[in-house]
Amino acid sequence: MLTTTSNVIDFEKAERDFTFLLHCFQEVLCDLGEKKLADHLPWQGASLPLEHYPDTERALQAFSIVFQLLNMAEENSSAQNRRALEADKGLSHLTGLWGRTLLRFREREIPVEEICSLLPEVVINTVLTAHPTEAKRKTVLEQHRQLYLLLVKRENQMWTPLEQLEIKSEIKSVLERLWRTGELLYEKPGIDDERRNVIHYLYNIFPEALPMLDKRLQQAWRETGFDPAHLSDPRSLPRLNFGSWVGGDRDGHPLVTAEVTEETLAEMRRSALKLVRHHLYELASKLSLSDRLQTPGKPLVLRIETLKKKLAEKGSDALRKNRHEPWRQFLNLLIAALPPDAEIPAACNHCGYNASVELLEDLSLLRHSLIAVGAQHLADMEVAPVYRIVQTFGFHLGTLDIRQNSHIHELALSQLMTAAGLDGSGFLEWDETARRVFLDLELQSPRPFTHPDMSAGAEAEAVLACYRVLLKHNKSYGTDGLGSLIVSMTRNVSDLLIVYLFAREVGLMTPTGDGDACILPVVPLFETIEDLRKSPAILSEFLHHPVTRRSLEYRREAAGKPRKIQQAMIGYSDSNKDGGIFTSTWTLYRAQETLIAAGKESGTDILFFHGRGGSISRGAGPTHRFIKAQPYGSFKTGMCFTEQGETIAQKYANRISAVYNLELFMAGVAGALGKQQQSEHRAHPLEPMMDLLSEKSYQAYRELIETKGFLTFFRQATPIDIIESSRIGSRPSRRSGKNSLEDLRAIPWVFSWNQARFSLSGWYGVGSALEYLHESNPEAFEEIRQRSHAWPPLRYIISNADTSIASADLQIMRQYALMVSDRSVRERFLGMIEAEYHRTKTYIDLLYTAQLETQRINVNRFISLRREGLDILHRQQITLLRQWRELKNSGKQEEAESMLPELLLTVNAISGGLRTTG
Known part of the structure; x- marks a missing residue:
């Protein structure tokens, strides 16, 4: 529920800003003839049940808007409070940012040379995805952005009273547009809509945030007392890279075709070249130095002549x-040397840059030429930021990952084998040993299964068509814009080796001295608890395979890296759905430890790709605590993570928020690397007890979801059926359409529990684990109690569970549970959930005593501000759900369909109030 900014909210200021915005909205409503609604909105002690409003749909929209105003006031309060604290107490005052990180380095007496060598090793890879968790229309999001900017504008003390009135009028104008604009998506967004949204952030937001990030690091560097000259070269700074899954993620998404992938790669490249060209033009307008006043050096003159x-x-x-x-x-020459925005026709004789690295060399030459004539300030202030833009976004904007489910790959290979006259249907029945024998023999041969004019089957054609797009792009532009080939639900080594056969089939393999190598990384995605536990053995065997060894070495040489790097993706959402919050988080921790060891044994560094979602149940939580809670050595090659759904807008829609959230990652990883360089890895004494707690939590959680009737309870006590009917993302809510818990995606699973205020996936099982330890080994429980606040992995789990259970509401849970028609099912599961709820609260209180009070103050304040409005919305949603389900069960589909807009408005408004969906 809470964002990473919550610990610095100035609630008094947030309340003042919210009151101002609320009054503006009420004035708009009164002007538009909605005085009763304006007078009886919550947050002013005069609210009414929704059925008392003349138009409940409009009232729901009003509630939704007011929640957004509250969120906006809190976000602005956080931003302004951070600025005030830094101005008053210095950049080192706030936890998790550059000022505090550099101060810690100085306190540990880390030599400045070591810090300077560490910073370029900090590589943060932010990957935007379009999972269906954004409930708001893009048009509505844009209005929210404008409103936030006006709220920030109002902060300036320079405005006269008349100018302040004008700002208020602008705010009311945006609010009227919001009121007149529908909140709902009446059609599911297409992939092109999602692609435009992602490109908006990559083109407009992040390039603006990048120079601010660099300046904050440089300011903190000076404030800490280090020589600014150490960071004047842009190559000395941490790296920030971006990627996307939109147009490449085809796991359970039939609309992501080869054509979509090709269009996405082309659009990303066009946008990148447009971005680079814009910044070069801006730079050219500023560097009007005359050779009559200073003489350019020989290197610049020679390069001008060459170009x-x-x-x-x-x-x-x-x-x-x-x-x-x-x-x-x-x-002017650099601009002329840029590739055309559109794809280069075969007959075009393009003689400029083939890759962005060539432009970087020229920008570096430009910078040095300015320094040579004494224009150090211009080199630092004007050229370095453009260098960073090209370094970060290149000619590709961001990399595009290709993700597919391992089962689809199995079907595709089976079809290719059948087309080649082999036993394709048998392959689907073979065990892992038989599959490995076949794959190892097959990978020794360079011949493909099929010829270009052969058709193998739907899955095979879809996979190969996608890979041909990647091959075509690579031949034209290289691999800069191409990400990884990610295999979701990786359960065996064969799931990864199959991908090499697809690469061989289309020509994505390249010969080396010892045999073929794959030019793109093949990446496992370990998602369930069982798969995470098996992951070290799978990865170890994969890393020792001769094709993998050749491929890693080929890519190491191509990138100019000192060591081989293998990416491993770990999934937070499905592991949580599979095992609950404690077991998921701790199993991910243990998996990383053993995956690092597997990589070390094969001479390979592991780059972890954290598949985090937007809620605590799916891996979110305070960023600085998340980073501290990761195992020793997990950031050696940087950090890669997903940003999904509404999280993208919450964290990055506004430049100030974008800079803050990116700085948390960059400074946090730098801090972890610096600390680990100063200490040896030692197993923590609490780890065996964590293993025990994880197992007991897993048993309690599995007992709940495996008890007969659980699926019935879940489907009737939550609005999962409404969420499945929503139009908030292009992806289906189920992988294959089956009505089973296993087939349901983790996103609607978490979304529906949050809507019904169970927040089950964020806390269930924690109480049972702690109770078991307390009763069976009081001394061990006391040891955990003594150490829990100081040891980040345990603190992260418990504090997240505490936040999740604080957002749960027993009274509202019971109201939703009354929709379960079978009384015995209702009482059985509600009894289990209530017992675990009380158990979890009791033992977290015992564990933390008063130490968590400061966090609870913020969490409880956050919830209390929303309680009145949420209570009204929950009651309305339950009433409508009952009516809607009754109409559906009676076969009155048309009448049921007419109720959907109002029901979806309740979902939208509750999501806004809780600041989270899935």
Whole structure:
């Protein structure tokens, strides 16, 4: 529920801002003839049940808007309070940011040379996905962005009273647009809509945030007392990379075709070149240095002449402009050397840059030429930020990962085998040993299964068509824009080796001295508890396979890295759905430890890709605590993580928030690396007890979901059926359409429990585990109690469970449970859930005594501000759900369909109030 900014909210300021926005909205409503609604909104002690409003749909929309205003006031309060605290107490005052991290380095007496060598090793990879957790329309999100900017604008003390009134009028204008704009998506968004949204962040938000991030690091560096000259070279700074799954993630998504992937790669490249061209033009407008006042160095003059000849007529045209301004002329040449925005026709004789690394070399030359004539300030302030833009976004904007489910790969290979006259249907029945024998023999041969004019089957054609797009892109532009080939639900080594056969089939393999190597990374995604526990053995065997060894070495040489790097993706959502919050979090921790060991044994560094979602149940939580809670050595090669659904808008829609959230990751990883360089890895004495607690929590959680009738309780006591009817993402809510718990995606699973205020996936099982330890081994429980606040892994689990259970509401749970028609089923599961709820609260209180009170103050304040409005919304949702289900069961589909908009508005409004969906 709470974002990472919550611990610095100034609630008094947030309340003032919210009151101002609420009054603006009430004035808008009154102006539009909605005085009764304006007078009886919650948050002013005069609310009414929704059925008392003249138009309940409009009332629901009003509730939704007011919740967004409250969220906005809190977000702005956090941002302004952080600024005030840093101005008053210094950059080192706030936890998790550069100021505190660098201060810790200095306190540990880490030599500045070591810090300087560490910083470029900090690599943060942010991957945006389009999982169906964003309940708001893009149009509505844009209005929210404008409103937030106006709220920030209002902070400036320079405005006169008349100007303040004008800002208020602008705010009311946006609020009227919001009121007149429908909240709901009446059609599921297409992939092109999701792609536009992702590109908006990659093109507009992150390039603006990047220079601010660099400046904050440099400011903290100076404040800590280090020499600013150490960070003047942009190559000395941490790296920030971006990626996307939109247009590449086809796991259970039939609309992601090869054509969609090709369009996505092309659009990302067009946007990147547009971005780079814009920044080069801006830079050229600033570097008007005259050669009459300073003489350009020989390296710059020689490079100008070389580029002029290489670019022929375009080069001559570039030099006709800006005579006596060689630095500007040089930039004219760089712009002329950029590839065209559109795809290059075969007949086009493009003689400029083939890759962004060539442009970086020229920008580095430009920077050094300015330093040589004494223009260090211009080199730092003007050229370095453009260098960073090109370094980060290149000619590709972000990498596009390709993800597919291992079962689809099995079907595809089976079809290819059948087309080649082999026993394809038998392959599906073979055990792992038989599959390995076949795959190992097959991978020794360079021949494909099929010829270009052969058709193998639907799954095979879909997989190969996608891989052909990747091959085509690689031939034209190289691998810069291509991410990994991710295999979701990796359960055996064969699931990964199969991908090499697809790569061989289309030509994504390349010969080396010892045999073929795959030019793109093949990445396992371990999701369930069982798969995470098996993951070290799977990865170890995969890393020792000769094709993998060759592929890792090939990519190491191509990237110029000192060591081989293998990415491993770990899934938070499905492991939580499978085993509950405690077992999921601790199993992920243990899996990382053993995966690091497997990599070390094969001479390979592991880059972890954290598949985190937007709620605590799916891996979210305070970023600085998340980073501290990871095992020793897990950030050696950087960090990769997903940002999903509404989390993207919450964390990155506004530049100030984007900078803050990215800085938390960058400074946090730097801090972890610095600390680990100063200490040896030692097993923590609490780890055996954590194993025990994890197992007991798992048993309690599995007992709940495996008890007969649980699926009935879940489907009737939560609005899962409404969520499945919503239109908030292009992806289906089920992988294959089966009506089973296993087939249900983790996102609607978490979403539905949150809507009904059980928040089950964020706390269930924790109480049983702690109770068992307390009763069976009081001394061990006391040891955990003494150490829990100081040991990050345990603190992260318990504090997240505490936050989750605080957002649960027993009274509201009981109201939703009354919708379960079978009384025995209702009482059985509600009894189990209530007992575990009380057990968890009791033992977390015992564990933390008063130490968690500061966190609880914020959490409880957050909830109390929303309680009145949420209570009204929950009652309305339950009433409507009953009516809707009754109409459906009576066969009155048309009448049921007419109720959907109002029901979906309740989902939307409750999501806004809780600040989370899935």
